[in-house]
Amino acid sequence: xxxxxxLALAAGLGVVLGVPGVASAAWHPDSPTxxxxxxxxxxxxxxxxxxGNGLDLPLGTSQDDAGVTHTSRVYATFDLSEYEGAKVTGxxxxxxxxxxxxxxxxxxxxxxxxALPSLPTWNKAPAELSKLDEIQTPEYCPRANISFxxxxxxxxxxxxxxxxxxxxxxxxxxHEADPAYGRELNWYNTVRLGLSxxxxxxxxxxxxxxxxxxxxxxxxxxxxxxxxxxxQALVTDPDEMERLTAEFAIWPVGSPDxxxxxxxxxxxxxxxxxxxxxxSNLVQGTAYGWQAxxxxxxxxxxxxxxCFFKYDGIAPSAPVVTSTNHxxxxxxxxxxxxxxxxxxxxxxxxxxxxxxWSGLGVPSTCEGGDHGQLICKDPFDRTGTVxxxxxxxxxxxxxxxxxxxxxxxxxxxxxxxxxxxxxxxxSTSITRNEPVVTVESGTPEWGQEVLLKITPAPGITxxxxxxxxxxxxxYTDTRTPGEDGVAYYSFVASEVGGPQLQxxxxxxxxxxxxxxxxxxYFPPWPGIQSNVYDITGAQPKGGxxxxxxxxxxxxxxxxxxxxxxYTIDADWDTEPTVIEADENGRASVxxxxxxxxxxxxxxxxxxPDGTMNVHGHSVSFQVAG
Numbered sequence: 195x196x197x198x199x200x201l202a203l204a205a206g207l208g209v210v211l212g213v214p215g216v217a218s219a220a221w222h223p224d225s226p227t228x229x230x231x232x233x234x235x236x237x238x239x240x241x242x243x244x245x246g247n248g249l250d251l252p253l254g255t256s257q258d259d260a261g262v263t264h265t266s267r268v269y270a271t272f273d274l275s276e277y278e279g280a281k282v283t284g285x286x287x288x289x290x291x292x293x294x295x296x297x298x299x300x301x302x303x304x305x306x307x308x309a310l311p312s313l314p315t316w317n318k319a320p321a322e323l324s325k326l327d328e329i330q331t332p333e334y335c336p337r338a339n340i341s342f343x344x345x346x347x348x349x350x351x352x353x354x355x356x357x358x359x360x361x362x363x364x365x366x367x368x369h370e371a372d373p374a375y376g377r378e379l380n381w382y383n384t385v386r387l388g389l390s391x392x393x394x395x396x397x398x399x400x401x402x403x404x405x406x407x408x409x410x411x412x413x414x415x416x417x418x419x420x421x422x423x424x425x426q427a428l429v430t431d432p433d434e435m436e437r438l439t440a441e442f443a444i445w446p447v448g449s450p451d452x453x454x455x456x457x458x459x460x461x462x463x464x465x466x467x468x469x470x471x472x473x474s475n476l477v478q479g480t481a482y483g484w485q486a487x488x489x490x491x492x493x494x495x496x497x498x499x500x501c502f503f504k505y506d507g508i509a510p511s512a513p514v515v516t517s518t519n520h521x522x523x524x525x526x527x528x529x530x531x532x533x534x535x536x537x538x539x540x541x542x543x544x545x546x547x548x549x550x551w552s553g554l555g556v557p558s559t560c561e562g563g564d565h566g567q568l569i570c571k572d573p574f575d576r577t578g579t580v581x582x583x584x585x586x587x588x589x590x591x592x593x594x595x596x597x598x599x600x601x602x603x604x605x606x607x608x609x610x611x612x613x614x615x616x617x618x619x620x621s622t623s624i625t626r627n628e629p630v631v632t633v634e635s636g637t638p639e640w641g642q643e644v645l646l647k648i649t650p651a652p653g654i655t656x657x658x659x660x661x662x663x664x665x666x667x668x669y670t671d672t673r674t675p676g677e678d679g680v681a682y683y684s685f686v687a688s689e690v691g692g693p694q695l696q697x698x699x700x701x702x703x704x705x706x707x708x709x710x711x712x713x714x715y716f717p718p719w720p721g722i723q724s725n726v727y728d729i730t731g732a733q734p735k736g737g738x739x740x741x742x743x744x745x746x747x748x749x750x751x752x753x754x755x756x757x758x759x760y761t762i763d764a765d766w767d768t769e770p771t772v773i774e775a776d777e778n779g780r781a782s783v784x785x786x787x788x789x790x791x792x793x794x795x796x797x798x799x800x801x802p803d804g805t806m807n808v809h810g811h812s813v814s815f816q817v818a819g
Contacts, residue, residue, distance in 0.1 A: 220492035221283065221390040222433055226272040229358060231385050234316040236265040242313035245384050250292045253302065254365035254376035265370060267319070268363040270385040271310045274348075275357045280393040280433075281493065285348030286341050287327075287361060290383040296374040297335035301366040303328040306347040309358035322362060330366075336377065348389055361385075393433050395488045397498040401428035401466065404484065406560045406570025409501035415447075415481050417504045419611030421560065423471030425456075426567050427486035427498055431463040436490045440467030444484040446477070447502065461488065465566040476505040506611035510543040512618045513607045520622040528625040528653035529705055531594050536605055538586040544607040546574055546581035548614065551595050554604050557614035573612040597708050598624045627651045628710040629660065629699045634682070638714040639721060640750040644687050646712065648697055650679040656701045665694035690751040692716040719811035720758065720799045721747035727815040731792065734816035741786045746797050748779040749807050755779035759806070760797040770798070790819035 232244035233251050245251055252266040270287070287304055294300070305322040314320055327342040344361060351359040363385070369375040379385070402409035403426040405418035425442050440458040445451070454475070461467035467488065476482070481504045485497045514537040520526035538544035548554060560570040574581055580589040595601045600623045607615035628651055635645035650657045657679045662671040666689065673681040687693050696709040726742035727735045736742055746758045758781050759770035775781045787793060796812040 220392045220433065220436060220490040222392060223388060223390050226274055226387050226389065227276065228385075228387075229271040229273050230310060230313045231268075231270045232313045233266045233268045234314060234319065236316050237262050239316035242315050244313055245381055248381055250378035250381045251384070252376070252378055253363060254295075254369075255371055255373045256295065256376040257373060263373075267316075268379060268385060269307070269310065269313055269360065270363070270387070271358055271360040272387045273357060274351055274359055277352065277391045278355070280391045282348055282352045282389055282391045283345075284389050285343070285345040286388045287344050287363075288339070288341050288383070288386045288388060289363065290380040291336050291338045291340065292378045292380045294336040294377040298332050299369070299372075299374050300332045300335065300377070301328070301330050301369045301375055302340070303364055303366050304342040304344060305362050305364065306344070307360045307362050309356060310360040311358065320360070320362075326361070328366065344387070391433075392490065392492055393431060394493040394495060395429060395431035395436070395438060395463070395490050396495050397486050397488055398428040398430055399499045401565060401567065402426070402486070402498055402501050403466070403567050403569075404501055404503050406568040407503075409499070411500060411502055415502045415504045417506045417610040419506045419609070419613040420557070421568060421570065422476055422503070422505050422507060422611070423469075423473055424568055425469040425471065425484055425486070425501075426466040427488075428465070428565050428567070429461045429463060429467050429488040431488075431490055433490070436463065438463065438467075438488055438490055440469075440486055440488045442467075442469035442484060442486045443497075444469075444471060444482055447481040447483055450483070473507055476507065478505060478507055480505055506543075506609060506613060508543070509613040510607040510609045510615045511539070511541045512615045513537055513544070513547055513605055514539055515603070515605050515618050515620045517620065517622065520624075523621050523623075525623045525625050528651075529627060529655070529701060531592050531705060532603075532622060532624070533590065533592045534603065534605075534620065536580070536582075536589045536591070538582050538588065538607060540586040541607070542585040543609045544582060544586050544615075545610045546579060546608050547589055547605055548573075548576070548579045548608050549591070549593070549603060549605045550578050551593075551601060551603055554606060554614075554617060557606075557608075557612060570612075573608045573610075579608065594706060595624055595708075598626045598628060624708070625653070627654055627699075627705075627707040629654075629657075629697055629707060631695075631697055631710050631712045635684075637723075638687050638693075638716075639747055640687055640690070640692075640716045641748065642687060643684055644693070644714070645682060645684045646695075648673065648675070648681045648683060648699075650675075650699055651707065654699060654701065654705075654707065655679070657699045658702060659700045661698045661700060661706075663696045665689070687714065687716070690716065690718075692750075716750040717809070717811075718749055718751075719807060719809040720749050720755075720797050722795065722797060722811055722813055723747070724815070727817070729795070729813040729815050731814040731816055734790075734818040736787065737818045738787055738790055740817075741784055743782055743784050744795065745780060745782045746773075746775075746799070748775075749799055749809075752779065752799065752801070752807075754802055755781075755799050756802040757781075757800045758797055759800060760795065762795050763793050764796065775799075787817040790817045792816055 255265045307320040326344045405421040440461045442456045443453045445453045456469035458467040487495045487497045518533045520532035536547040563569045603620045630649040632647045638644045660673045675681040692715040695712045699707040723745045748755045755775040773781045798810045799807045
C-alpha cells in the first residue's frame with residue numbers, strides 16, 4: 195500500500211532507482227514524455243477532458259450546483275520509445291492533491307489499462323488490466339504528494355517492446371460512488387511518471403584498430419612493428435556523462451586461454467579506447483589475437499569480434515646501392531637520369547626500399563583519425579618506396595634529382611612491418627642540364643611585354659618541348675623548339691613584385707631537365723630610363739651640353755598615373771617640377787647638363803586622385819668631362 199508523503203519529502207521524482215548490490219552511477223532518473231493526460235466524466239459520457247487551462251483534475255464522485263452527479267477517473271499515457279535498447283528499472287507515478295471532500299477518507303487505486311494513444315471517454319473506458327498500487331490512508335490531506343509503484347507495468351511494457359504504457363487513477367469500486375471520497379488533483383503537477391534507465395555501452399566492431407591498421411581476421415595476418423601493441427576500439431554509450439571503462443584481452447594465437455588484460459579507465463563515448471601493450475611483452479614472430487569490451491559500471495558490453503596481427507620488432511639490414519650509369523663521386527653523363535639498383539642481398543626480412551634525395555626522416559608516418567584512432571599507411575603506399583622483386587631481392591629505379599651538381603641519395607630497407615634499416619648513402623654529381631634563358635626584349639618593365647629566348651643546355655639534344663611554370667598560375671605553358679632546339683616565350687609582366695618562372699626541357703619521353711629559374715624584380719617606385727646617361731652611376735656618359743632624355747614609367751601595380759614630380763640636383767627646399775603622364779602612364783623630360791661629374795634625379799608618381807607613391811625613386815649618374 196502506498197502512503198502519502200509530506201511536502202518535505204516530495205522530491206521523489208528525482209530519486210535514482212538503483213539495483214541493490216550494483217554500482218548505480220550509470221542509472222539515469224527520467225520522466226518519460228506524456229502522450230495524453232486527462233479525465234472522464236459520467237455526466238458527460240461521450241466527452242474526454244484533457245488536462246490544462248488551469249483546471250484541476252477531478253477524481254471520484256461530486257455534485258455540481260445544479261445537483262448533477264459527476265464521477266471521474268484520471269487517465270495517463272506515456273511514451274517509452276525513447277528507451278528502446280536501454281534497460282529500464284523502477285516506475286513511480288506521482289500526483290499532488292489540491293482538495294478533498296473529506297480529509298478523513300481516501301481510497302485511490304492505480305490500474306494499468308491497455309495502451310491508449312488518446313484520451314478515452316466514460317462510455318469507451320478501456321479495460322483495467324491489473325491493479326498496480328493503492329493508497330487508503332488520509333495523511334497530509336488535502337495537500338499530499340502521493341506516489342504509486344508502477345514498476346511491474348513498466349517492466350512488462352519494456353520487455354514486450356510496447357511503445358506506450360497507460361494508467362487509470364480511480365477511487366476504489368467500493369467507494370467510487372461516495373462523494374466523501376471525491377477530491378481534485380493539482381493541474382500544474384498533473385500526472386508524472388518517474389523511472390531510471392541505462393543503455394548498455396557498445397564496442398563498434400567496424401572501428402577496431404591495431405598498430406594504426408584496421409582489424410582483420412584474414413590470413414596471413416598483418417605484420418606490425420613500430421606501433422605494435424597499440425590496440426584501439428571505438429566505444430559508444432548514448433547516456434551522457436557516463437564513467438566508462440574499457441578492457442582489452444590479448445593472447446598468442448594457439449593459446450587462447452593465455453589471456454592478458456589491459457584496462458583503459460577513462461575512455462569517452464564516440465572515441466577510441468586504448469590499450470598499449472608493452473613491446474617487451476610481445477614475442478618476435480608471434481601472431482596474437484585480441485578483443486575488447488566496455489562497461490559503464492552497471493552494464494558490460496559483449497566482447498568485440500577478434501582481431502589478429504603478427505609482431506615484428508626487428509629492423510632489416512641496410513641495402514647495397516649501385517648505379518648503372520652514374521659512378522660514385524664523379525660527374526655523370528649529360529642528359530641521363532641516374533639509374534640505381536637497390537639490393538637486399540638475400541636478407542628475406544627485406545620487403546623493399548625507401549629512398550630520398552633530401553633525407554628520409556621518420557620511418558613511419560601516422561596521423562590521428564576522426565575518433566582519435568591512429569591511422570598508419572602501408573609502408574609501400576608512401577612516395578619514395580619500391581618493393582623488391584622477391585623478399586631479400588633487388589629493385590631498379592631511374593630517378594630525377596631535379597637539380598644539378600653534387601647530390602646524395604639516401605636509401606634504407608623496409609620490412610613488411612615498416613621497420614627501417616640504417617641508411618645507405620650514394621653520392622654522385624649531375625652534370626648541368628637546365629636550359630639557358632636570356633632576355634631578348636631589353637630590361638623587363640612592369641606591365642610591358644617580355645620576350646625570353648630558351649636554349650638547351652650544352653650537350654642536351656633532341657629537345658621536343660619546354661615546360662614553363664609561372665608563379666601565380668595553376669597551369670603549365672609549353673613551347674616547341676625549332677630544329678636548333680631554341681624556343682621563345684613572351685608574356686606581359688603583370689606581377690607587382692616581378693615574374694618568377696621555372697623552365698625545363700623535355701627530350702623524347704625520358705629525360706626532363708632540372709629547372710632553370712628566371713626572375714625579374716620590380717621595385718615599388720616609378721621606373722627611370724635614359725637614352726644617354728647611365729642612371730646606375732657606373733659609367734660617365736654624354737657630356738657638358740649633351741642633351742639626354744629621361745623617361746618615367748608607372749610604379750608596379752598602378753593602373754593610372756596623372757603626373758610625375760621630379761627634381762634634378764635639388765636642394766632640400768627645391769620645388770619639384772610637375773609633368774603630365776600620357777595615356778600609358780609614361781612621361782619623358784629632356785635635360786642638358788652644364789657641368790661634368792655626378793648628378794642626381796628624384797621622381798614621384800601621382801594618381802588622378804592626388805595620391806603620391808610612398809617610395810620615391812632616386813638615382814645618380816655621371817656626366818663625362
